Amino acid sequence: MARRSAIVATGQTHHRSIRRDVNGQEIINEAVTRCLEDGDLTINDIDAVVIGNMDHFEGINYVDCWSVDGCGGFMKPTIKLTTGGTTGSTLAIAGHHLVASGAFEKVLVIGWEKNSESDTTGAINTAFCPIWDRPFFAGAIAGLSVTAQSYADRFGATPKDAARVAVRDRRHACLNPYAHLRKEVTIEEVLASPMLADPVCLLDMCPRTDGACAVVYAAEGLAEKMCPQPAWVHGVASRHMFSYVSDADFAGGSLFSMERAAQELYKKTGIKEPLKEIDVIEMYQPFSWAGLIWTEDMGLCKKGEGPKLVWDGVTDLGGELPINPSGGVVSTNCIGATGLIRAAEVALQIQGKAGERQVPDVNLAIATGFGGCLWTDMLAYGKNKPE
């Protein structure tokens, strides 16, 4: 019988530029240990392990097999998923399906990355078609900058508008003990930072981070006993369209996959007025401009009105619909973990365990993932069991 699932425990490392003190398995183990502690569990309680990262960042083939010492998958069903930047959210979705299907009762989901171990852009380049895309591509920075260029061209948004998003996220991050970058920035500092690819400056862009995150999904019937407030999965949606980055329609800079995923998710969860009904969003927002464009693509406001939403403070902590109270991806980006951190942070919000970054009265929360060829994953979590 298909059944409901919920996140009952989370754990993450204190994310840093370079974790030279741990190898890959050890960083995984840190997150796993913290997660099990959070749920008052031991590894023996876990029925299956789902793990992911983005392969070419660490250059390890068959990571599920390699990770045993760190993930605790010894003599357990263990499986690996990787979809680039969306890996973490793809993992979060998988954890849900593995439990909801009846296959397992308690699943440990792990996302990790040691971005310090390679050239991030170079590794990202290998994701793209070697014949058409790779000769010119310059990683995520290039792929994202062109969307910002299109958006600015159509709607007149400015680097200052984008900088306001960075300022918000970096301020939020100061309240998150796990965040990588925990120092506020000003609009001026963002605008003055070195230009990476027009119009995106260094402080508009996410950092490279070493970090890991783990969550435990449990089946209904069990989840209620395992923690006082499970974060129930209300719905999931993915759109991984496009095999070539040049198939994307960049006009206006919109993220087509996010529009489609949001439409499906809202339909599934019955959300009609996202701005009103959603209480908090952890958005996989890899650069500041996305915090303008993708609020529109998520249907929080009309096209072109993203800047107004942000300048009005709607998306700040304390506002009507806080986005990235954790500091988001602009403050921490351990790529394979990042999408899962969005789910973990949303779970903490629902559980009321988000400390200084807690949003009051969270009933419905959304976590998104971004990556690959302009792909989107979306998950909706709620305080109460879904219908």
Place this chain on the structure above:
Amino acid sequence: MSPEEKSSKEQELQKEGLLTIHSAKEAEQPFLYSVGRYGSRFLEEMQKNKRFVGVRCPKCGKVYVPPREVCGPCFVKMEEEVEVGPRATLDTFTIIRFPYIDPETGDLRPVPFGYGFFKIDGSDTLFQHYFPIDDESKIKIGLKFEPIWREERTGSVRDIEQFVLVEE
């Protein structure tokens, strides 16, 4: 971090007993990618005839460049070859200013360079390539560009040197 700062940081970490293993040439993995039937037609036309071809979906009519077998949205096989170009409209672009390691060569990619998505006339998808940045102020979305073909062509996207602005 400069190379000097980097190596002194490494020395510090080594003193703390935190070592690393460096893998570069050993990590090299040579590949012989198959371009496939459709892509091969595109490269062949570029190499031999300095022209662009796309493929049209029989269901939605969309013209794909570079051509491929299946129209994703319609999930049908495409057969009809269509000549497109030679000119293109700039759909979006950026100027890459940060250095990074090119996985094809293992060396740093020289920057800055102009990186554009061009909609070749008659096609419905985009084509990535370089453009010159000697005068950045001239580059705007919507302007017409044309390809500069190399004398010696090998059947690769590099048979085009770059796209340059058509100045009427």
Place this chain on the structure above:
Amino acid sequence: MDKAAIIGIGMTKAAGRVKEANYAELVYPAVVAALEDAGITIEDIDNIVTTSNDFWDGRTISSMATGDVSGGYDRNVSCVEGDGAFGAFYGWCRALSGHYGTTLVTAYTKGSESVSPYITNAAFDPIYVRSLGLDMVSGCALQARRYMNRYNVSEEQCAVVSSKNHRNALNNPNAHLQLDLSVEDVMGSRMICEPMKLYDCSPVSDGAVAVVIANEEKTKKFGKKPAWIKGVSFCMDNYLLGDRDLAECAALEKAAKQAYAAAGISNPRKEIDVAEVYDAFSYQELMWTEGLGFCEKGEGGKLAESGATGKAGDMPVNPSGGLLPSHPVIAGGLIRIAEAVRQIRGEAGDMQVDKDVGTALAHGVNGVAGQSHCVWILGKE
């Protein structure tokens, strides 16, 4: 778990190098064949799981290359990075989790495009082991030696498996290699990595496979010839080769035990009518038949010599030939599942085993020297 079935299968002819196709062009015909076999169109598919490996493809985010041709445009799509049998497991879960009903699962590798020892060397620990230059072949050779020593298994007994499987492949139009090999031919082939000779090793092939998994409701709606999923389990052993007892396959035993329990099987030798197992190297079929409980520990060689595992035997193993003649890496385990489905339907042509098939077993492996095993039990009812 709720009932679900495999209602469609499709695969390409595996070959040493499919030069004219890129990854997408390799997978598309397998998908089309699977849909046709199931009697459905892509519109009837509501979600997709692709299976591939970033290193073999030379592309991180390898799932990007085949999204469009797998029907991934504007549909819910995910992936598994690992052997296709594991991908199908996830596809099965997705068909039963309440959101979807029909999952398309694809798996492929173009093994020809890379230098395989570099690819499998990357599976070894980068800090302690990789620079020793181990790869899949030498790693498995270590296991072969360990196993053969402990149980007094001879190279001839391994050669019996190789000869059987290569000859079975003569009946398999999709197999890469079609060689009529005798035991003497195998024994006389050149030594690759002691104790494994050329024909004890599978080739590296290009190939793709796709299956459609449907829940009970969708199976009743679409499924013309369903192979019901009776039990599936997988299990991963320790990683460093020295951390494991290489002569044993504890992870396979555990996965098999759980799959049998789910399927209500207490005597696998009697109750499994045919098995497609992951024999990347000839010694592996011996080990896995023991781990699956078809015979006692150490008796795999005797089982092979007895003829019981031949097409006409009472415990036929790899009537399709298995991996020894045809190994498109990631597609390996999913092809085993597809071939098992054929046996259940009675549609395996010249590969069809003599006995009636009511229950079939399919098996996939991930990692070096059988670190992680996935066992599928399929049934006619």
